[in-house]
Amino acid sequence: QLDLAAVRVAAAAFPKPEAFKPSYGTAGFRAEASLLPSTVFRCGMLIGLKARSCGQACGVMVTASHNPEQDNGLKLVEASGEMLEPAWEAHATQLAQADTEEQLLQVLAALAATLQPADTPGRVIIGRDTRSSGADLAAACSAGVAAVGGKVSDIGVVTTPELHFTVQTFNQYQALEEQAYFTNLLESFRTLTAGSHAPQPPLHVDCANGVGALKLQQLVPQLQQLGLQLQLYNAGQGRLNHGCGADYVQKEQCFPAGMGDLPAGACSASIDGDADRVVFFTKGQDGSFVLLDGDKIAALAAVYLRRLLSHAPPGTADSISTGVVQTAYANGASTRFITEQLGLQVRCTNTGVKYLHHEAKAFDVGIYFESNGHGTVLLKPSLLQRLQDMDENMSVMQLLAVSRLMNQAVGDAISGLLLCDAVLRSGTSLAEWQALYTDLPSRQLKLVVADRTVITTTDAERRCVTPAGLQDAIDAAVAKYDLGRAFARPSGTEDAVRVYAEAGSQEAADALAREVAGIVF
Ligand code: 16G
Ligand code: ZN
Numbered sequence: 054q055l056d057l058a059a060v061r062v063a064a065a066a067f068p069k070p071e072a073f074k075p076s077y078g079t080a081g082f083r084a085e086a087s088l089l090p091s092t093v094f095r096c097g098m099l100i101g102l103k104a105r106s107c108g109q110a111c112g113v114m115v116t117a118s119h120n121p122e123q124d125n126g127l128k129l130v131e132a133s134g135e136m137l138e139p140a141w142e143a144h145a146t147q148l149a150q151a152d153t154e155e156q157l158l159q160v161l162a163a164l165a166a167t168l169q170p171a172d173t174p175g176r177v178i179i180g181r182d183t184r185s186s187g188a189d190l191a192a193a194c195s196a197g198v199a200a201v202g203g204k205v206s207d208i209g210v211v212t213t214p215e216l217h218f219t220v221q222t223f224n225q226y227q228a229l230e231e232q233a234y235f236t237n238l239l240e241s242f243r244t245l246t247a248g249s250h251a252p253q254p255p256l257h258v259d260c261a262n263g264v265g266a267l268k269l270q271q272l273v274p275q276l277q278q279l280g281l282q283l284q285l286y287n288a289g290q291g292r293l294n295h296g297c298g299a300d301y302v303q304k305e306q307c308f309p310a311g312m313g314d315l316p317a318g319a320c321s322a323s324i325d326g327d328a329d330r331v332v333f334f335t336k337g338q339d340g341s342f343v344l345l346d347g348d349k350i351a352a353l354a355a356v357y358l359r360r361l362l363s364h365a366p367p368g369t370a371d372s373i374s375t376g377v378v379q380t381a382y383a384n385g386a387s388t389r390f391i392t393e394q395l396g397l398q399v400r401c402t403n404t405g406v407k408y409l410h411h412e413a414k415a416f417d418v419g420i421y422f423e424s425n426g427h428g429t430v431l432l433k434p435s436l437l438q439r440l441q442d443m444d445e446n447m448s449v450m451q452l453l454a455v456s457r458l459m460n461q462a463v464g465d466a467i468s469g470l471l472l473c474d475a476v477l478r479s480g481t482s483l484a485e486w487q488a489l490y491t492d493l494p495s496r497q498l499k500l501v502v503a504d505r506t507v508i509t510t511t512d513a514e515r516r517c518v519t520p521a522g523l524q525d526a527i528d529a530a531v532a533k534y535d536l537g538r539a540f541a542r543p544s545g546t547e548d549a550v551r552v553y554a555e556a557g558s559q560e561a562a563d564a565l566a567r568e569v570a571g572i573v574f
Contacts, residue, residue, distance in 0.1 A: 055165045055201060057158055060098070063200035064157060067094035067193055075149045077142040079405040079545035082149065083117050083126035086186035090193045093127055095148045097177065097197020098161060100129050103141075104175030104203055106168040107132050112220035114213050115181035115190045116327040119261070119300035122293040125186045127194070128213065130178075134221025134462030136407045165201075174204040178223060180216035181209070182264045182327045183293065212264050212328035214465030221462045238467060239275050241458035245451055245475040246279060255282040256474055257321040259309040261298030262291045265328035265466060272467075281474055286311050299325040299332050299426050299466070307342050308334070320483050322473075324466035330426035331466035333473060335483060345486060347422035348387035350469060351377050352489050354420050354430055355395055357476045358455065362418070364448035365440075373436060378412045378421035380404045381515045381540050382497075385555055390490040401513040405545060406464060427464040430472070432456040493536060495555040496566035500573055505543040505550050508573070514542040523572065530568045534561050539569045 069091035075082050082092050096113065104111040112130030120126070129137040129145065137145070144164060151157040177198045181187035187210070195205045206229055208219060215234050223229055260266035266288035273283050287297040287310060294301065297309035302323040308315075309323055317336045324331050333345035345353075355377055362370040376398040377391050383401070391397050398416075402408040406427050413419030417436040422428030437456055443449050458475075459468045477483060509519045517524040523541070531537040539554040550573055554566035 054170055055102075055162065057162065060158065060161065060200050061154060063196055064094065064154065066196070067091045069149075069152070071152075076146045077137075077149070080118065081126055081128035081137075082145075083120060083124060083546070085123060086117075086125035086184065086190065089125055089127075089186075089190055092149045093190045093194040094197040094200075095151075095157070096127055096129060096145055097194040097199075098201045099141075099145055099148055099164065099197075100177050101175065101198035101201040101203030102161075102165055102168050102170050104132070104177050104198075105170035105173060105201070106175070108171050108173045108175065110176040110178050110206075110220055110223045112178045112180070112216050113194050114211075114216045114327070115179070115184075115187050115194065116213055117182075117184065118213070118327045118329070119294050119298055119325040121295070122184055125184050125190055127190070130217055130220050130462075132220065132224055134217045134224075135410065136217075136463060139407060161201075170201070174202060176204045176206060176223075178216065178220050178229070179205060179207045180211040180213075180219070182213070183210055183267070183289075210264055210267065212268055212465070212467070214329050214460045214463050214468070215268070217462035218460055218465075235272060237457055238471060239272070239279070241454040242276070242281075242471045242475060243279055244454035245458065245472075246281075246478055249478045250278075250280040252280050252282065253478060254320065255284045256470070257284045257286060257312060257315060257319055258470065259286045259297050259302065259312055259321070259323040260288045261301075261324060261326045262287045262289055262293045262295070263298070263324075263326035263328065265324045265326075268328065268467065280478075281471075294326045297323070299323045299330040302334060303332050303344065303346055303425050306344055308336075318483065320477070322470055324470070325426075328466040329464050331469040332426040335487070343487060347424045347426040347428055348379070348383050348492075349486065349489070350426065350473060351379070351420055351422040351428065352387055352390055353473060353476055353481065353486050354422075355391055355397055356481065356489070357472075357479070358418055358420065358430065358452075359395055359397070361448045361452050361455070364446075365452065366443055366446060366449070369443075373417040374398070375418040376400060376413070376416040376420070378402060378409045378419060380409065380423055381513055381542070382424045382553055384424070384492045384495060385536070385538055386490045386493045394490075401515070403514055404542070410463065422464075426466070426469070429461070429464045429468065430455060430459040431461060493555045493557070494559040494562040495553065496559075496562045498552040498566050498570050499544075499547075500550045500552060500570055501548070502550050502573070505548060508541060508543050508550055510540075510542050515540050517541060526572045527569055530565060530572065534565050537561070537565055539565050541569055541573050
C-alpha cells in the first residue's frame, strides 16, 4: 500500500537539520524558515495518508502567523476544515523529529498500518501566506503528499481561515474557487446590513503587511457598494508584522505604524499576518490609545446575537443554548458583563483556539474569542436546520447570515471585521461598544525559567497543581488585593512561564503580578 522505496528516495531530498527537534505546538510547527523543509515534507506525508484514509480532502497552511518574516511554520487541517485533532499532534511531532531514515520509515509504516489508506488518492489542499519562504516550503509539502500517493491542490497565497474554509467547502461541494469564499462573505454581509447601505465613516484597517491586505483589497469595491469604506494601512509595502498587526497592537497597547495620526473616535482595526485574528482600537478624546480586544468583540457579538434571537419567532430564544467561551486571560469585567448583564453562560478553557472551538460547539450558538482576537461564532447544524424551516423573518435571515459570515471552521479576521461593522451599523455605536464594560486593570509578565514543565495546571490553567505549595502561595497573594485574580501557566509556544494578574487599580495589578512572579521564581 505504501511504497517505502519511493518514500526513501523522496525523503533524501529533505534531510532534517541534525540538532533540530521540532514539535507541534499550540498552533502547529513554527521555526526559522530554513530549518523547515524536512518538517513540511514529513507533514505532507502524514496529512496525505490521512486524506487517503478518509477519502476526503485535508489541508496544510504554511504560515508563521504574527511571527517575523524570517520564520515560517505549518498548521494541519482536518477534512472537517477544523484544526488537527490534538491526538494527531503527537504523530506529527514523532515524524518531524525522526533522526534517521530508518526511524522515519518506521514511524511512517506504523502510521500507515493504523490508518489503512484506501485506494483513493485523497487530496491535500495547500495554502501559504505571503512569506518569501512559502513557495519552496509548499513545494516540499507537496512532495511529501505525492510520496505517499496523495493528490495535491496548491491554492497559492491565502489567509489561514480561507484555507480552512476551502477544505471544509471542498468536502461539501467539490469547489475550489476563491470566489466562493468572497461571495459568501459579501452576500452574508449584505443580508446583515440590509437597509443600512448608506455610506458610513470609514473603517481603518492595519493589515500587518500580510496576506490579509491582498484579500481585503479585492473586497474594497464591493464593500464600498454596501456602504463600507475600508481604508487599508500596512498593506504590503513594509515588513510583515513589524510595528503593526493585531499581535503587536494587543500586546504593546499602542497604535500600529502609520495610524497614530488618525482623529479621535476613528474606528480602526488590526489583523495579524495570516488574518486569523482581529482587534479593534480607537483614539480617545485625550489622544489615548483605546483597545477593543477579543473580549470586547465577544461581548459585542453576544449582545447582537441575543438581540437577533429575541426577535426570532416566539419560543426560539428560550429553547436555544447560547454561550461564550473564554480563556483565563479574559478580563474579569468581560466575564461579569456576559454572565450578569446578558445572562449568558460562560465557559473557560485552556489557551489555544482548538480548545475554545471544541467547547463552543457544545452550544446551539457558541461565541468564542481569545483576548488576542482569535475567534468566531458557531451555530449548530441542528439549529440552522430549525431556522431554515421557520417562516422568513428578518432576524431568522440574519441569524442564518451570521452562520455564513462567521467562519465555521476557525477564527477569521475578515469575518470578525465585517460582523463588528454590521453590529455598529445596527444601532450600537463605537462609544456604546466601548462602554459595555470597563476592563479591570491587568498586567502580564513573561518569565524565562530553567524548566517551565515543572509547572502544571488544572481548571483551565487557572490553578497550579505542581510544584507543591505554589498555588497556596498564589492564593495568599491574591487575597491581599481588592478584585484580585492571578495565575501562572507554562507557555505552549515559548520556553517561558506567563503570569497574569488583575486587580482594582493598575498599581495593584502590577504589584500582584510582581508578587506572583516572585513566587514562581
Ligand atoms: C497560539 C494560539 C493562540 C494562543 C497562543 C498562546 C492558535 C491558532 N493560536 O498562538 O490562540 O493564544 O498560542 O501562546 O491556537 P502561549 O501558550 O505562548 O501563551
Ligand atoms: Zn494568526
